[in-house]
Amino acid sequence: MSETAINTRELGEKIVTVLKTIYDPEIPVDIYELGLIYDVFVNETMDVKILMTLTSPNCPVAETLPVEVEERVKSLDLVKDAEVEITFDPPWTQDLMSEEAKLELGLL
Numbered sequence: 001m002s003e004t005a006i007n008t009r010e011l012g013e014k015i016v017t018v019l020k021t022i023y024d025p026e027i028p029v030d031i032y033e034l035g036l037i038y039d040v041f042v043n044e045t046m047d048v049k050i051l052m053t054l055t056s057p058n059c060p061v062a063e064t065l066p067v068e069v070e071e072r073v074k075s076l077d078l079v080k081d082a083e084v085e086i087t088f089d090p091p092w093t094q095d096l097m098s099e100e101a102k103l104e105l106g107l108l
Helices: 003-019 065-074 099-104
Strands: 037-042 047-052 081-086
Touching: 003 037, 003 047, 003 065, 047 065, 065 081
Parallel strands: 047 081
Antiparallel strands: 037 047
């Protein structure tokens, strides 16, 4: 595996760690465990793109949560730039939550 591949994978893991510190204000579970993060892309120049969704299009934090995600990810040393793209395809459902999140919310 090339050094670039190792670095991008390590950075991806650091990004996930950061994402696990960001919480949906209405649900006491982080956005990663909630299943709001659909994908994290890191290219060779350490530009990051995050594909995420919200619990609903009318989510009260629709304006602020993506900005918070971008800012937190950009704060990582290796990240050159970060962009968050919001999608509602597929729409978020409770099925996307981790077992841990379901347990936390009493859904198991």
